[in-house]
Amino acid sequence: MIAAPAMLSSVLALAEGPLDAHAAPELRWAGLALLLPLASSVLCLLCGWLKVRSKLPAALTIAALGGAFATILRLQGTVGETPVVVNLFDWIDLTWGDGSRFHGFTANVDLYIDRLTVFWMLFVTGLGTLIALYASEYMESDVGKGYTRFFGAVSIFLFAMGCLVMGGNLVMLYLGWEGVGLASYLLIGYYFTKPEAVAAAKKAFIVNRIGDLGLALALFLIWQCYGTVEYAALWKAIEAAPASSEWTAQAIPWLLMLGAFGKSAQLPLYVWLPDAMEGPTPVSALIHAATMVTAGVYLIARMFPLFVVNPDALAAVAWVGGLTALLAATIGMAQYDMKRIWAYSTISQLGYMFLGLGVGTTFGASYHVFTHAFFKALLFLTAGAVMHGFAGQLDIRKLSGLLKVPGFRLVSVLAVLGCFWLAAFPFTAAFFSKDEILVSAFTAKDDRVHLLGWIGLLVAALTAYYTFRVCFRVFFGPVKFEPGHELHGHDDHDHAHDAHAHHGEFHPHGPRWAIRVPLVLIAIGAILAGWPSYRTMLHHDESNWVKTQVAQSSAFQGVAAESHGSLDGHAASSHASAHTEDAHADHGHLVLGMDAHTAVGRLGSLACIVGILVSLYVHLINRGTADALRRTLMGTVATRWIVVGAERKWMVDEFYDWVIRLPLRVIANILSAIDELLLDAGIVNGIGALPAAVGRVFRPLYGGVVQGYAVTMAGGVALVAAWVIWIWLRGAN
Amino acid sequence: MNLIWASILIPVATAAVIAVANARAARGLAAVGSLASLGALAAFAWQFPAWSTGGVSPEPGGCAWIASINATLGIGFDSVSLLLALLEALLIPICVIGSWSAITDRQREYYGWFMLLHASILLAFAARDVLLFYVGYEFTLVPLLFIIAIWGGPERRQAAHKLFLYTFLGSLFFLGSILFVGWQHHASTGLWSWDMGTLSSFASTRLPANTQYWLFAALLAGFAVKVPLFPVHTWLPLAHNQAPTAGSVILAGTLLKLGTYGIFRLALPMAPEGGAALAVFAAVLCTVAVIYAALICWVQTDAKKLVAYSSVSHLGICMLGLFALNPIGAQGSVLYMINHGLSTGALFLLIGMAYERYHVKDMDQIGGLAKRMPVWAFFMVFFTMSSIGLPGLNGFVGEYLCLFGTYIATGDASTKYPGLLGPGFALVAGTGLILGAMYMLLLVGRYVFGPLREPKADSHGKHGHDGSHGHDAHGADHGDHDGHGDLTGREVGLLVPLALVCLFIGIYPKPILQAIGPVVERTLAPYPAAVERALMSKPQATEAVQAQAKEDDRG
Secondary structure, eight states, X not given: OTHHHHHHHHHHGGGGSTTOOEEOGGGGGGGHHHHHHHHHHHHHHHHHHTTOOSSHHHHHHHHHHHHHXXXXXXXXXXXXXXXXXXXXXXXXXEEOTTOOTTSEEEEEEEEEEOHHHHHHHHHHHHHHHHHHHHHHHHTGGGTTTTHHHHHHHHHHHHHHHHHHHXXXXXXXXXXXXXXXXXXXXXXXXXXXXXXXXXXXXHHHHHHHHHHHHHHHHHHHHXXXXXXXXXXXXXXXXXXXXXXXXXXXXXXXXXXXHHHHHHHTTOTTSTTHHHHGGGSOHHHHHIIIIISGGGHHHHHHHHTHHHHTTOHHHHHHHHHHHHHHHHHHHHHHHTOOBHHHHHHHHHHHHHHHHHHHHHTTOHHHHHHHHHHHHHHHHHHHHHHHHHHHHTTTOOBTTSEEOGGGSTTOHHHHHHHHHHHHHHTTOTTSHHHHHHHHHHHHHHHOSOGGGHHHHHHHHHHHHHHHHHHHHHIIIIISSSOEEOOOSOSSTTOOOSOOTTGGGTOSSOOOXXXXXXXXXXXXXXHHHHHHTTHHHHHHHHHOOOOOHHHHHHXXXXXXXXXXXXXXXXXXXXXXXXXXXXXHHHHHHHHOOEETTEEHHHHHHHHHHHHHHHHHHHHHIIIIITTHHHHHHHHHHHHSHHHHHHHHHHHTGGGHHHHHIIIIIHHHHHHHHHHHHIIIIIIIIIIIHHHHXXXXXXXXXXXXXXXXXXXXXXXXXXXXXXXXXXXXXXXXXXXXX | OHHXXXXXXXXXXXXXXXXXXXXXXXXXXXXXXXXXXXXHHHHHHHTOXXXXXXXXXSOXXXXXXXXXXXXXXXXXXXXXXXXXXXXXXXXXXXXXXXXXXXXXXXXXXXXXXXXXXXXXXXXXXXXXXXXXXXXXXXXXXXXXXXXXXXXXXXXXXXXXXXXXXXXXXXXXXXXXXHHHHHHHHHHHXXXXXXXXXXXXXXXXXXXXXXXXXXXXXXXXXXXXXXXXOTTSOTHHHHHHHHSOHHHHHHIIIIIHHHHHHHIIIIIHHHOHHHHHHHHHHHHXXXXXXXXXXXXXXXXXXXXXXXXXXXXXXXXXXXXXXXXXXXXXXXXHHHXXXXXXXXXXXXXXXXXXXXXXXXXXXXTTTOBOGGXXXXXXXXXXXXXXXXXXXXXXBXXXXXXXXXXXXXXXXXXXXXXXXXXXXOHHHHHHHHHHHHHHHHHHHHHIIIIISSSOBOOSSOOTTOOSOOSOOSOSTTTGXXXXXXXXXXXXHHHHHHHHHHHHHHHHHHHOOHHHHHHHHHHHHHHHTTHHHHHHHHHHHHHHHHHHHHHHHHHHHHO
């Protein structure tokens, strides 16, 4: 609440801010970033039509995505501090009356290109290309079957994600929003003969739809309050009338939040994401870990001017993020399926990002999105490689010592590397991004969120524990493994349950280049993601690249005070660092008697190392301890719930089932019965029986259906005529 | 004008030729006739001058029909009716060609009736004379009855009976109302006129508010059955379920649109005071329908019945947009009429195609057909997405604008069009988005995806098939061609035009919205004032009641 006036003044400073967009028809080529994936999805459709039985669809997709990445790279060189709007073609454009404000609704296919757009698209298209390359080998057992469908859907996904991020208005964003939902539906349900996959796909779509409704309503409200849904015009309108106390203006962030929580799997709408792991692993890596799920973060960052005027909404975002991070981490600690653990870790990390947004650091959130995209893609893809090699085995109790298995050394090393990143080990990229978020939590002007800093640190320890639980169980220790049930890659057949019995000795097959190369490149990306922070650390240079990208966009108010100085320039470093001192002095928040940065850095490192050490002991040095502990906890009624609860995901799915789905189902059945019996049989057939009864008297006339109707029709006309005459007579009086 | 008459009379002539021609030629003749009709209408649309003006072309007037009461054969289109007529003309060839394999007995009669049905629907959309509209509107029942009662499912008699009874009762209200207006016009001016424009301007300006109230109520009652609005929808699921595929397609595609079109064309312009007074009542019915029907859909096991109920839910949203009484909602509503025709029509067509192969629609017995028919599955998913309003496809634009219009239909006059609904209605109806996804994905999840389940008792075309599927992990995917093969070229040819139109409207709705816009503005012209009065009268009425109550207390 205290923060409101200060934030308001920064909103008012928008006038000379970087948000005054201008049209740039010369940048129409930027549309290629959307067009190429779209073209490749159409070509994939064509391949399906022609029953292509080669890897052509993969080649097309990789080429198109690579092209899109190149386009974005070129855009990165072109785009300046001023956002530009590129109109591709008109989509929805309604006007009435004089067509002025509130007398029209415009949502064209425009691109809104600023630094945030480009930043987001860089890792979306970059990772998209690499993961498509990975998938070209991973999915090869499906060549001629679902291969085309797979790459078609991946192309649709990249197209939709492009619309979401690059679209120039909220309806375009909505198009992308639902479009990625479709792609996700198609890809989760890729093994469409598997009931679990179909159910998971349906669940994902429907839970997302709940969020989408919030987004749709928010759009209506935004139009109602500001008369436009186009970003460029919207910023102007907000600038003119920053904060209205009307409930309509106040409700906007809450509804946007609902949309964001749906897509980014936060409480209470996170339940779809763990199930989404039914899809092929590259899909999990691309969509359900690295890119699509960050759309919610993007939405709030993009719409930050609407959030910043509503501290209550921001606090809610922070708390939802923090609690989601905690909840997902506790579940992640007790799962046995490697992919599922990574899925919960994704939810948990997304929680951090929302925590960051809520405490007002769009930079921290975006930076964490960026670092997370790489290491999470790496973790999923290595999990996929393991799954691919060990016939679908993902149970961490049945895999051990993979570092020593020939063919899996590279994969294992990269996975262990990924674990360090996920655990935010000191001086990894994620350490810095998480640090940024936690510092902001401790130093936030809103007192209600300080506790979240401590929760964040606790989660950091839990994260380190469960991450290294997987790491030590699967990649270290003695070589021991049991193959899974899918001996022939990932066929969607369901009769191979005892197949491995016939294969006495199982030989895991290691991945080839199309899997190895993207893995290595992504690992390099994960390392380089920390580069901006290393620069800051070594050269005391505050011009963090990510910070600049975020600062020169509509999210700039969430970039910590120090970077405001560099808003106008690229690297006014001395100026900026002078600012930093002031900024910290301004905050005046001490954590355990230390400056917040120092404290969080030390506490974060400590949390991470403690988590790893505990893990090291119970999962590597003395593997029996974990089971013993579990048994002890299970033994006492007072503690039993901890284990059962965490292992069964705190029964949230069951809760939703019982509280929402089941009652709805009962109501629906009752309504259906009412509709068929009461309304239909009782009332309507009752009335319907009348003419039949009359007809019985005139049986000969009512013999055939049609003659009967002809008579009824004539009778009806006569009746109406009589009625009209009666009215006429009455009127004559 | 000649082209309009050509598009209406070509099917009539075709029906006549079919009646005397060889039975085997019937289906070819019907296809040619319906395509010729489409061609004539398309040619008319090509040179249609009023796309952007909102006017009617050709100008009102026409040769005398019943001279004594000055009823004319006045026909003409504005862009809304022309778009709906084009939808009809597009769907009919698809229905006819789609019936080639499904209808094997009494083909001459079947195609003959279909041609007459087509002519009467086109006549209804083209009519500018209310009596002529009534004739077209009412005559659709006769061919439809035959089509359902002869070529329908096992309960076809009951379905036809109920359909007739319901819609006929509804029509009585409609006929009574227009006769009343015509008579009032005569009583007031001494002249008979049945021209829609004349009667609308007469009724909206000269009839007192109270009369307009009852007029609107009667017209709404009449058309509500056809739409169908809750709670007079119960004829629809049965009729759909029992009708042959093509019958369902045309029923969902354009016959229901006669009801929505009637409200748009007659009820709203004739009685603005009534429309404003009853908008909230109608909107409540629509909103109830959205949720009620959606929940019922969700527990259906019969694929066709599910889609049939979904029509009730969808048209609830469509009508809600109309009763928002602002250009956004009304434009969305008209677009929704077209979209619903396309996507639901296509879904019925697809279910019909699967039914032809398996003779089962019950999802407890059949499912996972994607394994057998991937192309069919592709279209099924495509049109499902269109139906649940995925952006980029047609359904989204209409649905979104309907809800948007509803949302901003508050008393606030800054949009120039104050309304009576507002966020509450949009929120409740908006849950239709979620419920829509729930039941449609249930359909897709069980019927299209999931493990393959085929009816056991069915022996159609199972040559050398041992009944055990999927044991061979590698071979199962390719599907064995045992008579349950994928879509034929003809069937794909029927679906592709629909899919392309859906895609076009989804990606580039601008020309259509621009065409609808002026007509909508014209129709809604009297509404801002009428709504203002309705808004004013509400508190006054309450005050009056309170004052009355106080007086009663004193007394």
